[in-house]
Each structure stands twice: as C-alpha cells, then as structure tokens.
Amino acid sequence: MSNNNLLRTENLYKWFPIRSGIFSRTVEHLKAVDGVSIDIQRGETLGLVGESGCGKTTFGRTIMRLTEPSNGSINFDGVDITKLKGRQLKPFRRKMQMVFQDPYASLDPRQNVRSALLEPMRLHHIASSKKDANKLAEEVIKKVGLNPDHLARFPHEFSGGQRQRIAIALALVVQPSFIVLDEPTSSLDVSVQSQILKLLRNLQKDLDLTYIFISHNLAVIRQMCNRAAVMYLGRVVELAPIERLFENPKYPYTKALLASIPQPDPSKRKELRVLQGDVPSPTAIPTACRFRPRCSFATKKCGTIAPSMVEVERNHWIECHYDIDFAKNSQVDLSQQSA
C-alpha cells in the first residue's frame, strides 16, 4: 500500500508572516496551512473541500513548491522534494502540473496557443525537433477536444470553457503524472462545467494521471473524487472515501457543510441556517479544537485538548473528540470525562 503512494506530506505548515511597524517586525502569522499530513495514491483523485480561506489553494501551491513550506516535508514518488532547489527540482516540475481557476488570468493574452504549448516543451526538452514538437502540440490540443486550427489563435478568441481546455492542454503537454486542479470549473457556466469535468475524467483514465481536485462545490467533488479531505482553517478535519463522506459524515463541520448545499429540487426545501457565525480569521485561530466556537457539540474537552486525527472506521479519519468518544462509548458523559 505504501509504495502505492505518489505524494505524501508530513506535518506541512505554511505560515505567512504579517509585518507591521517601522522595523517591519513580524507581529503575527497567518496560518494558511497548519499541519497537514496526507497521502495521495497513484491514479486516484483526492478532493480538497472547504470554504474560502481554509487553505485549500495554499496547500495546492505548497506541494507544487510554488510557495516555500514553513515546516514539514513533501515526498513525491519516494523523493523528499521539500529542500530541493532550482535545477534539482526541474524534473519534478515536469511531473507535477497545476490548472488554475481563472482561465482568463492564467493565459498570456499576447501569446498564441501554439507558442504557449511549445514553450514548456522547449524548457523540459520534450521534443527532439521542431516538427516533433508541433506534432505533439497538435496531439495535445486534440486530446482536450479542440482542433489544430485553434493553435494559431490567441486567448481572447476563445470562450471560457475553451480557455480552460487550453489551460489543461498546457498542463498535459509536459506529460505529467500528477496534476493539481484548483477550482477548474468554478468560473464556468453550468452548461459547460460538466463538459470539462468529463474531459478531466477521461484524460485521467487515458493518461494514468493522479489528481488533487480543489473545489468548494461539494457536488463536483462528489462526482470527481475517490476520496475527499475536508479542510477547516488550515487543517484537514475529515478524510474519507467519497461515498462514506457524503452518506455518513462524522465531523460536525462536514455535516453542516453538506446540509448547507441548496438542492436543485423545490420539493426538498429545508431549514437552511445550520451553522452560525463566520469562519474565524486565520491569524487568530481558536485554541485546541479550531471548530469549537461554531460547533454545537462542543464540550469542555474541546477547549482544552487539541484533537488528533483518528481512524474511526476503515479509511475514515476525523479530528474530533466528540465523534471519536461517541464511537468508543456512547454512554460516557463527555463533560465529565474532560474533567
């Protein structure tokens, strides 16, 4: 099982210092990623869900080494890439790619599609000749559902859905084995969203890709992923196979998140206000259990001892006193236990 891991992070931290005053002293830290340990298996799609500001994107960028981790390690394909620099990192840059949310911002407006596709090929010495490179570019553009005529065009000539296809082509052209998809369909209309999702699914099958799929849309996560991790204020609070997560969520926040999704069916209307208040600022994370101030099950114990990740069922991990104790012994009075 363990050699099936493609990527593994151990206690990964990314804290952004907040500087203030005339000497720019660090006054506090914005804890975007606050100790994430996670394994990603070859060929799977791992979903990352959570509300804005929970650290999904920063986590994605950190494992890509687009930002430097503050602490912890990233292991890709058996190699610790946390400390690698420049040239040493280059082969990994090729194996790991990222597709960003906004296809309007991630393409250079003055570069046509062909030259955009040829650039990474040249940097990574993918094709032996110009002819080969052009052939590869044509193959890739066909793979993402566009045709070779599109190669001569510029980004502004494409619709949002087509641009996202180009962004995917850009990731694929260096033949990666791992792609971080950061909200790839969030800026698209619903009628084109499912086209892109299906494309991503088919590409994964054909090219043996491993995905991290970041999204705040739980329905999309459900459709795309094998497993999903729910993030809250920089930590993974629940990790489970996708069906288990949706049918039997254990963490109170996951439950609330699932209950907040409006259903596209007027006959299933329900009371919507399931979670009070807002997400606290990541500069002032509550002590012990970080979800405690909004949690309706919180006990004294939650305010004093930080919960740790526990496997409550096979492959189903949560970081919560309530449900863990609950599963162990439902008769125990939680408030007494903490005293």
Next chain:
Amino acid sequence: MLTPEIRGNEDVLKISNLNVIFHTYAGEVKALNGVELSVKKSELLGLVGESGCGKTVTSLSIVGLLPPNAEVVSGEILLNGKNLLTMTKEEMRKARLKDVAIVFQDPLTYLNPVLTVGSQITEIIATDTQIFLPKLLEHRLDEIVQVENEKGQLDTELLSEKQRLNSAVETGKLDANEIKRLTRNYVLSILRSVRLPHPEKALESYPFELSGGMRQRAMIAMALIRRPKLLLADEMTTALDVTVQAQILQLMKELRNEIDASVILITHDLAVVAEVCDRVAVMYAGDVVEVADVDELFKNPLHPYTRGLLASIPRVDATIDQQSSIGGSVPNLIYPPSGCRFHPRCPKAFEKCSQAKPELVEVSPRHLVSCFLYEE
C-alpha cells in the same frame, strides 16, 4: 412559499418588449431581445440564466443604472403603472429612494471603503429627510406603543417624547437632533432585522472590518431601509461560501414575511432558486424563454434550454456519467442567431426555429414558454 392564491394577481412590475443594445467598438451588442416579465405583489421571482444572458442588464434597466453606452431601443417597464423608462433623472432618483432597491453581488465594490457602514446607511435617509420623516416617526411611535402595551403605562420621559413626536406627525417638522436620534434608532432596528451581530459596533465599522456575510447583510439593510416595493437581488449570494449563503437565503425566507415587498432574485444557480423562489423566469441570450411556478418548472420543464440547464447541474446524488451538458456555448450577441436564439444549440431545432422568433405563450395555466415545439 406562498401559494398562487395568496399572492394575488396584481402586477407590481411589468416589463414588456424591452430591447436594449450596447454600442461597443466591436459593434452593437443586442443584449435584450424583447424581454417580457412581470412580478406579482409580495412574490419572490427567480431570474436565472448563464452569464451574458441579460439578467443583470434587465435589472439595471429597471433601476435606471445602465451604462452610458447602452440604449433602450423599445419597450416599457411599468412599476405600479408608472413607466420607469420615461421618467426624468430626478423622478428616477426618487423612485430609487422610495420604490426600487438593488443589492449587488460583491458588497465590497459597492460599499465606500473610507466611510463607516453607519454613515453610509444614514446617508440614504439624510438625502431626503422629507420622504423618510413619516417612516422614522411611525417607527419610533410604534416602539413607544409597544413599551406602553408591555408595561401598562409610560414614564414621563417617554410620554413627553410621544407628545412631541405626535405633534411632529401633524406639522411635518422636527428638530435636526431629534431626526438624528430617530435615524440612528431606525437604522439599528433594520440592522437587527437582518440579524447583523452587534449592530451598534457594526455602525462604527468600516466595510473591510466586516466579513463577507456581514457586508452582504449591511447591503440588504441599506436596501430595506427604504421599505421598497421591489427589491432586486443580483447574484446576492454568489460571492459567499455555502454556509454563509445558507444563512443569507434563510434570512430572505424569514424577511419576506416582514417586508411586504416583491423580490427579484437574479442568479445562475438553480439550486438557490429551488430553495427560495415562488416563480422562476429562465433567460437565454437576451430572451425570457420560460416562466413557471417553481415546482412546475423543476418537475415539468418545457423549453429545451431549461431542460438542458436542469440536466447539467452537478448533483450530489448523481454520477458524472449521468450528467449531461448543453453542446456549444452562449452566442456572441453582436451577431445573434436568427429566429430563436437557442436554435444553434438546440437538440430539437427544426426549420422554423431559424426563421422566426417564437413568442412567449401560456401553454398551461401559469406556465409560459417561448418555443415552437409547443405551438398548436
């Protein structure tokens, strides 16, 4: 949800044959192509469609805030029988102050960053104290009456205030400090009604100090403070997280009983519509293609576009392979397709569709559709 019987049939807003074009360097964008829409009293109407279908242009036409390069070619927008399109600027300003209010998608763009939330809300009242004075007086007098009912009698201070205010109701004049006090009192009560936590503190806060959900609540408060007859909510929850969206939608459900206003909820999210609206209008490329009660629309969609749209919503209870999508993409409205604007993407299109524009007709009670498939 209100049943059609309770809602009544009185049209608060009636838009007929609205054509709007935008003059751009690339050419004329035919943004609205004869929009027909009506909103009944106290109804919550959902206006849905993809980006670029004309939802926002419709709402901006109603409030008279179209950008300078837009031109209303034809049509009329009747609000309680008065045509908003022929109004002078001053009349329109008054209408925006009294009758129509709008809440936008991104509250951070529409709130002034250098003024406190409180001063921005009270500014609305200060612009035209004459319009608001009766409301302020009525509100405070109601509060005093409530105290009276609870305690059985009033202390001397409240009693003299009651007399002062009652005489102000008759004369229509009140001293500036009193107005200030009443305004603050009224604003606080509105902030409380939108469930803004710590309203006194929020009044002194700048927009950046509030969270997204709180800012949106402040925007809703700014709209409600005018007691509008029509409230336009343009993608009100799109920029918010699901848990906060759920809070705001729940608030809308609760408020609708209190505010006695008609609401147009503009959104691209059909799930939001299913959750809160009474009736739905579906727009595509500048046309209203289908209008029906919310249950009817989701159970029995008629227009091929509505069907495609419903089938393409990602669902928690379906797999990606069960999911369909509409082929092609939204047309460029500088060169809109002839006839029915949906025909190039329509799986059921036939010859006639490219030649003439189908009219919006009532095919079954309260269910309107604009498609040749349903014409006798």
